[in-house]
Amino acid sequence: MKNSEEFRFKIVVVGDGAVGKTSLIKKFTKGTFEKDYVKTIGAQLSKYSKEINGDMIRLIFWDIAGQADFNFLHHLFYKESRAAIIVISLEENDLGKNSFMHIENWYNELRKYCGDIQVVLFANKVDLVENDNINNMKIQELVHKYNFLGSFITSAKTGEGVIEAFNAIIEKLYNKYKQLSTQK
Ligand code: G3D
Ligand code: MG
Numbered sequence: 788m789k790n791s792e793e794f795r796f797k798i799v800v801v802g803d804g805a806v807g808k809t810s811l812i813k814k815f816t817k818g819t820f821e822k823d824y825v826k827t828i829g830a831q832l833s834k835y836s837k838e839i840n841g842d843m844i845r846l847i848f849w850d851i852a853g854q855a856d857f858n859f860l861h862h863l864f865y866k867e868s869r870a871a872i873i874v875i876s877l878e879e880n881d882l883g884k885n886s887f888m889h890i891e892n893w894y895n896e897l898r899k900y901c902g903d904i905q906v907v908l909f910a911n912k913v914d915l916v917e918n919d920n921i922n923n924m925k926i927q928e929l930v931h932k933y934n935f936l937g938s939f940i941t942s943a944k945t946g947e948g949v950i951e952a953f954n955a956i957i958e959k960l961y962n963k964y965k966q967l968s969t970q971k
Contacts, residue, residue: 792968793843796960797867799901800850801893802874803886807911810943811874812848815953830864839961846957865900869964870936870956873897874909877916877940887925894933905963907956908938914945 800808809831816835829852837844849864873893875886890908897906910926921940930938936959939952 791841791843792965793845794961794964795845795847796869796957796964797847797849798870798872798956799865799868799897800848800872800874801897802851802872802909803876803882803889805882806874806876806886807941807943808850808874811909811911811941811949812850814943814946814949816848829860837957839958842961842965844957844961861896862900865897868901868904870905870907870960871897871901872907872909872956873935874911876912877910877921878912879916879920883912887929890929890933905936905956905959906933907936907952909941909952910938911941911943913940913947914942 800812802808812833816833831850831852833848833850835846835848837846849868851864873890875890876883894906897904908926908930910921913921926938929935937955939948939955941948941952943949
């Protein structure tokens, strides 16, 4: 019988206010928010567990609150993250456009505090745009530029792409750390 292992991963979710970070996590974890809403550091934590190949994966999502007025605690928010999700909105308004432009800021912040962790991009609110208007070229360009692990088109409202996107990250993390643990 093979031994079952347990893996714990912290995943930080960043992006501009109102792009849908909280809604996406809620959709994926089915709204199981932890009561420990960490007001003081402006973050909300959600747990999610899943079994893969008999191993237990325990995830904790750290959801940044919009306001960036807790700079001095940023290192706590990012500390020991195994992966990061940058969320942008596909909306064709200022919120959407700014969220694209601010990818660089979030990326730099991640590099500064987390070093070389795996980063994926979620382009959210796809239900609000016509398929033809999604700039896939631009998204691919960004994935290439920042060496993101991948990009996913999502809608926290309809659920489109949400489970697939989160599961893809979980699997990547699992494969990476499982391999490391079997090399020991
Ligand atoms: P944030 O955590 O990134 O700040 P929220 O964003 O999850 O709080 O979402 C901000 C608003 O966008 C919310 O609307 C939420 O319902 C909406 N939203 C999030 N994701 C989607 C999506 O995929 N499609 C659509 N149409 N709306 C979305 P309210 O009105 O509650 O503030
Ligand atoms: Mg939020």
